[in-house]
Amino acid sequence: MTAGSSRVGRTSVNGRRPRWSPLRRREALTAFVFVAPVVIGLVLFMAVPLVASLGYSFTHWNLIAPAPTFVGLDNWFALFEDPRIGVVIWNTVKFILFGTTSFLFFSLIAALLTFTPRRFVGLYRAALFLPYVLSQIAVGIVWRWMFNSQTGPVTLGVELFGIPSPDWLLDPATAMISIALVTTWQGIGYGMTLYIAALNGVPETLMEAARIDGAGPIRRFWSIILPLISPTVFFLVVTSIIGALQLFDPVVAMTSASSAVGAAGGPDNSTRTIVLYMYNQMFNLNEQISGIGYAAAIAWMLALLTFAITAIQFLLGRRFVYYEGLAPSARTRRRDRTSTKRKAGA
Amino acid sequence: MTAVEAAPRTAEPVLARGERGGSTSKRARGALYHAVMIVIVLSYIFPVVWAASMSLRTNEHMFDADQLIPNPITFEHYTNLFTILPDFWRYFGNTAVIVIAGTAGTLVSSALAGYALARFRFPGRGILLSVLLLTLMVPGQVTLIPQYVVFRELGWIDTPLPIIVPLLFGTAIATFFFRQFYLTLPRELEDAASVDGAGAFRTYFRVIVPLSGPAFLAVGLLTFVQLWNSFYVNSIYLSSQDSWVVTQALQSLVGRYNSQYGEIMAGVTLVSLPVIVLYLIFQRWIIRGIATSGLAN
Numbered sequence: 001m002t003a004g005s006s007r008v009g010r011t012s013v014n015g016r017r018p019r020w021s022p023l024r025r026r027e028a029l030t031a032f033v034f035v036a037p038v039v040i041g042l043v044l045f046m047a048v049p050l051v052a053s054l055g056y057s058f059t060h061w062n063l064i065a066p067a068p069t070f071v072g073l074d075n076w077f078a079l080f081e082d083p084r085i086g087v088v089i090w091n092t093v094k095f096i097l098f099g100t101t102s103f104l105f106f107s108l109i110a111a112l113l114t115f116t117p118r119r120f121v122g123l124y125r126a127a128l129f130l131p132y133v134l135s136q137i138a139v140g141i142v143w144r145w146m147f148n149s150q151t152g153p154v155t156l157g158v159e160l161f162g163i164p165s166p167d168w169l170l171d172p173a174t175a176m177i178s179i180a181l182v183t184t185w186q187g188i189g190y191g192m193t194l195y196i197a198a199l200n201g202v203p204e205t206l207m208e209a210a211r212i213d214g215a216g217p218i219r220r221f222w223s224i225i226l227p228l229i230s231p232t233v234f235f236l237v238v239t240s241i242i243g244a245l246q247l248f249d250p251v252v253a254m255t256s257a258s259s260a261v262g263a264a265g266g267p268d269n270s271t272r273t274i275v276l277y278m279y280n281q282m283f284n285l286n287e288q289i290s291g292i293g294y295a296a297a298i299a300w301m302l303a304l305l306t307f308a309i310t311a312i313q314f315l316l317g318r319r320f321v322y323y324e325g326l327a328p329s330a331r332t333r334r335r336d337r338t339s340t341k342r343k344a345g346a
Numbered sequence: 347m348t349a350v351e352a353a354p355r356t357a358e359p360v361l362a363r364g365e366r367g368g369s370t371s372k373r374a375r376g377a378l379y380h381a382v383m384i385v386i387v388l389s390y391i392f393p394v395v396w397a398a399s400m401s402l403r404t405n406e407h408m409f410d411a412d413q414l415i416p417n418p419i420t421f422e423h424y425t426n427l428f429t430i431l432p433d434f435w436r437y438f439g440n441t442a443v444i445v446i447a448g449t450a451g452t453l454v455s456s457a458l459a460g461y462a463l464a465r466f467r468f469p470g471r472g473i474l475l476s477v478l479l480l481t482l483m484v485p486g487q488v489t490l491i492p493q494y495v496v497f498r499e500l501g502w503i504d505t506p507l508p509i510i511v512p513l514l515f516g517t518a519i520a521t522f523f524f525r526q527f528y529l530t531l532p533r534e535l536e537d538a539a540s541v542d543g544a545g546a547f548r549t550y551f552r553v554i555v556p557l558s559g560p561a562f563l564a565v566g567l568l569t570f571v572q573l574w575n576s577f578y579v580n581s582i583y584l585s586s587q588d589s590w591v592v593t594q595a596l597q598s599l600v601g602r603y604n605s606q607y608g609e610i611m612a613g614v615t616l617v618s619l620p621v622i623v624l625y626l627i628f629q630r631w632i633i634r635g636i637a638t639s640g641l642a643n
Contacts, residue, residue: 024467027466027467027468027546028466028467028468028469030462030466030545030546030547031462031466031467031468031471032468034458034459034461034462034466034550035458035459035462035463035474037454037455037458037459037514037515037516038455038456038458038459038478038515038516038521039459039474040515041455041512041514041515041516042477042478042481042515044512044515045489045493045512045515046481046484046489048492049488049489049490049491049492049493050484050488050489052491052492053488053489053490053491053492056491056492056495063495063498113383113386114383118376119380120380120383123387124383124386124387125633126629127387127390127391128387128390129629129632129633130391130394130622130625131390131391131394133571133575133621133622133624133625133632134394134575134618134621134622135574135575135576135577135592135593135596135617135618135621136575136577137575137577137593137596137597138575138593138596138614138617138618139393141596141597141599141600141610141614142393142394142396142397142611142614143393144600145397145607145610145611146393151409153392153393153396185390185393190636193633193636193637194636194637196637197637242482242483242485245485246485246486246487248577248578249577249578249593252577252581252597253597253600256597256600256601257601258601258602259597259598259599259600259601259602260601261581261597263601275485275487275578278487279581279582282491282494282582292491292495295491296491298487299485299487299488299490299491300488302485302487302488303484303485303487303488306483306484306485307483310483
């Protein structure tokens with residue numbers, strides 16, 4: 001309190017608005033009440049568990065024993081010795097490489113096909129968006145049958161062309177790719193919606209000018225459209241990779257051998273993901289290395305992996321993402337100034 | 347099936363005027379475009395339609411290619427489903443409790459915080475915003491284990507509480523959405539109210555909330571759909587069969603009744619029907635909500 005009032009005295013001498021006028025203090029107090037639930041939630045369900053989870057990663061506990069035992073860095077060393085960790089990370093990377101790329105590509109195609117307002121376009125968009133509102137479990141179960149090697153429409157469809165169909169979910173070489181195809185199918189509507197919003201922000205005058213200059217459709221796409229929608233591409237890349245690292249539901253729906261949730265990840269562990277392996281460590285006693293403790297270490301490894309990958313993307317994003325020329329905002333104006341400075345310097 | 351038939355009605359307002367007249371080549375190109383789009387769209391939603399159709403076929407026609415519209419139509423798989431899982435409606439009830447309480451909690455807490463972040467100046471506002479942004483990067487699995495241990499201590503396993511209670515404190519995404527929405531509302535609204543002598547709370551609840559309908563609807567729908575469909579968190583906390591939600595019930599059919607496609611597809615159809623109906627009614631709001639939340643980056 002005393003510190004606050006002395007500050008008030010100092011700033012009013014400078015003739016500026018006092019920093020802690022009664023009005024502003026009241027505003028701040030009101031704000032604290034408004035944000036209180038969210039802040040309490042952040043502490044109770046984010047900050048405290050984050051620290052506690054790190055703590056658990058130094059213990060051994062199978063949830064049956066009365067209390068965890070401290071084992072130091074054992075779980076963290078185990079991460080490097082456990083051959084399964086390499087497998088589940090590789091499976092997740094496979095999914096990202098295939099699934100994220102196809103998601104970004106096909107949703108852009110869907111957006112380019114449907115962003116011009118014309119008759120029935122709303123209907124096409126509505127249909128392409130529909131799978132996104134369904135549950136991944138329901139979708140996974142349906143596609144599990146679509147991929148069935150005897151009666152599945154996908155298999156029959158491929159064989160219609162006279163070529164032998166792959167065994168999709170039953171072959172370790174194609175199982176993860178099949179799952180990626182399904183999540184792409186389900187996510188296209190989401191990606192398309194964001195791309196359309198971005199495409200609507202591309203000024204028509206710019207496109208017209210390029211057309212007059214003789215730029216063909218491909219040139220116009222690479223030189224004008226893609227740079228202008230690059231913030232959306234960047235957003236989709238970052239968020240879809242964060243999501244992909246946590247892949248779980250589709251794998252369970254499409255690969256579980258029995259109704260037990262933990263019995264998924266086959267064939268031959270080719271679709272077992274980081275999160276599924278963590279689930280096994282929590283609940284499947286025959287798999288457990290160090291129970292909850294090892295599961296916590298896996299979870300923290302996943303978090304660190306996520307931070308690292310996201311940080312790399314932000315560094316790369318600075319180079320490839322183009323923020324100028326969007327709706328005039330303070331940020332744009334500032335960037336414009338720096339870019340002219342850069343040009344002047346060069 | 348419902349998707350194909352009912353979609354045109356809801357989509358109509360979105361449609362722009364078609365190109366009338368024009369040269370023959372232009373019209374031919376338009377026809378080609380629509381032909382291509384119809385093929386793409388139909389093959390795209392084929393799995394959804396086919397699954398619903400399978401749930402109505404007799405077993406002997408289950409794999410016939412000409413059974414898109416089942417002939418004869420049978421509801422025996424739906425009756426069988428309730429023999430396999432006699433408590434199927436119970437899972438719907440369990441899910442509804444989580445979805446309704448979770449959506450309501452998310453809306454109230456996130457709207458309040460989003461409003462404060464958009465309108466009030468207070469120390470720590472910038473930090474709060476960046477912390478919220480950072481939490482979007484934190485995988486839920488990291489915070490799950492300690493929460494699981496505590497909720498187990500409290501005896502909350504096999505009850506909906508571990509899923510509902512954290513949602514009562516709002517979510518980062520919803521908070522961002524509301525902040526974004528409130529930034530677009532003109533400040534004059536509050537100024538007029540404060541001239542009349544109303545305090546911040548009165549102003550918010552009397553003036554701002556009635557104007558927040560679109561934001562509440564968009565966030566509410568997205569949260570609703572997401573909670574209805576969620577599986578991972580539920581599978582952690584709800585292990586006894588009596589406490590299951592619908593996605594768990596669906597998952598339990600796989601493996602146990604692998605060859606009974608009629609029953610499995612009947613389950614898929616029943617569980618998907620509420621969100622499909624919601625989507626067909628509120629399609630524009632859901633899509634607009636998605637577009638806005640993406641732009642908030």
